[in-house]
Amino acid sequence: MKLVTAMLAGASVLTAVPAFAAEITINSFGGAYEEAHRKCVIDPFTAETGADVKIVTAYSADAFAQLRAQKDAPQYDVIHFSGGQEIVGAKEGLLAPIDAAKLSNAADLYPFAGAKMAEGEGPAYQIAAIGLLYNSDELSEAPSNWADLMEPALAEGLVLTDISNTYGLFGFLMLNQVAGGDLDNIQPGLDAVKAMLENGAFVVSKSPEIQQAFAQGGTVVAPYASDYAYTLRKAGLPIKFQQGAEGTPASYITANLVAGRDNQDLALKFIDIELSPEAQACFAEALRYTPTNSKTELPDEVAADVAYGEEGVASLLRFDPEVIEANRADWVIEWNKAIAQ
Incomplete structure (x- = not known):
């Protein structure tokens, strides 16, 4: 205090x-x-x-x-x-x-x-606006759509954040929506994430791990909050923020x-x-x-x-906070099953 x-x-x-x-x-x-x-x-x-x-x-x-x-x-x-x-x-x-x-x-x-x-x-x-953080030195054009993250060509440079992290959850719910799901059905998002991981994407748990991934090279894009793009630039990384055309959680x-x-x-x-x-x-x-x-x-x-x-x-x-609170524990279980496969 x-x-x-x-x-x-x-x-x-x-x-x-x-x-x-x-x-x-x-x-x-x-x-x-x-x-x-x-x-x-x-x-x-x-x-x-x-x-x-x-x-x-x-x-x-x-x-x-x-x-x-x-x-x-x-x-x-x-x-x-x-x-x-x-x-x-x-x-x-x-x-x-x-x-x-x-x-x-x-x-x-x-x-x-x-x-x-x-x-x-x-x-x-x-x-706190959730969008696409990208390496401007590696990508000549900013990824402009959430759907871009589902393209196999981006998968090896894609970092997702675990949904135990609120920003990671919002990013996932946006991907789920783009894939055809909603708050009553997250299976389309889980299927999309499984495909991303099979194509080379990987999952981190905390924001410092996103910084580490960008710093080590190879990572070109990560769905996350706008304020963190600024944090990464202050650390000397060429990271910019882009809103996805389908919406900004x-x-x-x-x-x-x-x-x-x-x-x-x-x-x-x-x-x-x-x-x-x-x-x-x-x-x-x-x-x-x-x-x-x-x-x-x-x-x-x-x-x-x-x-x-x-x-x-x-x-x-804004995804309904009450619905999120009521379902988050179950969603985490399903997410963990999906990313473990």
Whole structure:
């Protein structure tokens, strides 16, 4: 657990916002993400309100478990999820509905990002877009379709990620969809993967193994998240990101208002800053997450790594998190059988 402290911005700030408490509690995801969170949101929030931010470093599943355990006496004011936990949290009454009129940036969000705020599902303030990472030194043209990955000619240079990894799962579900499957039937995707492996593709479990595969040579393409292409380039590898023409699976990162807390005005202010074009441009620059505010402006080199603008976000699709959660364990068993053959 970490605590961000800041000098109060003076009596004038406290006078201007008398309803605001002196501190809010949020979760963040640690490491580089938490560093960006501080720079892009927390520091500007503290400067504007004079309030401190107490950070609990907790990923989505752990944060949601804590929220449930604290149901009668919640400790978080704003809670962030990347796995769709806001859908269940809203249904269980753990999250409070958000009035879009109380957020100055809500009107500028792409419609998908804030569609269910009134039902308690917090807005998406950034997106991890899943597409095709490719070696630009080895491929003269970017692979433009998910179906390209099924071509035998690409198989020996293809790296797939195990579906125990969320990004790997989203990539597989997209391949399954292209192969004719859906969330009720993943067999077409499993058959496609078996064919890829027979033709020379291989499977890794974690993102560092993708980097190793590209660094060792021979790997030319891997379905994965846009932010990781940037990580690989920072490591000196010539890796670029390309959205597949059939669609771009999206992992929503959401900011949610916790029910039952007495400083919701301050919490809403924090969420509003996360939705601002300035904060989202900052996150995109630092980590290459896709902005959800339509007024966010990015330089060309950053825009190339994300799903940017009206055209870029038009192909985003979200596989139902509730269906995924209900079936994931069974899918992993079937996946393991398929890749073992």
